[in-house]
Amino acid sequence: MGAEGLGLVARRDIGRNEVVLEVPKKLWINPESVAGSEIGGICGGLKPWISVALFLIREKSKKERSELKREFQRVEQEILEPNSRLFPSPVTLEDFTWAFGILRSRAFSRLRGENLVLIPLIKGGGLFSRDLLFSLRSPVSVKAGEQVKLSPASNYGFIESKSDRNVYTLTLQISESDQFAGDKLDIAETNGLGETAEFDIILGYPLPAKLLPYLRLVALGGTDAFLLESIFSNTIWGHLELPVSRANEELVCRVVRDACKTALSGYQTTIEEVRSLLHVP
Structure with missing residues (x-):
């Protein structure tokens, strides 16, 4: 990210049309993902952007996911409390959610016999599969250290507080x-x-x-x-x-x-x- 908080800075030379980032379709947030969520039934008649906006508001308000909370309570009772000397005290739901997030974002699955593996220095392994991908490609050749401005970020509402x-x-x-x-x-x-x-x-x-x-x-x-x-x-x-x-x-x-x-x-x-x-x- 650039020093101003806008744009990307290349850490190596990037060729024109080279893929910089890929995001699988299952992680996209769109009207389809809203329709499959808990609020899908009440958003059917809304404009797409309104339904997605409501979805984002609801997701942001979820400070504690019920599924994770249930899993944490079980682990707390069966593992953490009986073995408190082996873990930092106290282990909170926030700690558990952080670890879950690390696994979801960085773990590899089905990797040559390994069901689940984290590899040091490799991030984002869990994001990629053979599903449909969104690809961010460089429109021009970029030298290492050069900054690529994200003009849409400026055009669609980013405000810099400095006068x-x-x-x-x-x-x-x-x-x-x-x-x-x-x-x-x-x-x-x-x-x-x-x-x-x-x-x-x-x-x-x-x-x-x-x-x-x-x-x-x-x-x-x-x-x-x-x-x-x-x-x-x-x-x-x-x-x-x-x-x-x-x-x-x-x-x-x-x-x-x-x-x-x-x-x-x-x-x-x-x-x-x-x-x-x-x-x-």
């Missing part, structure tokens, strides 16, 4: 139809940027140093276009760090607003609907 994670990425571009596109691209590349540039705007932090100069460059035109002449090639970036003209600054504002509107258009709800849900005036 410096409250980030919006603003994507800007020099338009191909701009009559000065070539000159602007040369200036952008000279200053470490390109035809398209992304800037992370972090809540409570100053704007990225190159954001405003790039915006002013994108918006440069009209009577301000003289700054694109070769005579200013070595000094134009310094000029762009300050307002060029009123018209340029107004166009910069329109570019930012349009970029934000484009990003927000990807959401199914409107700003007004979100505000009403959050009770924001």
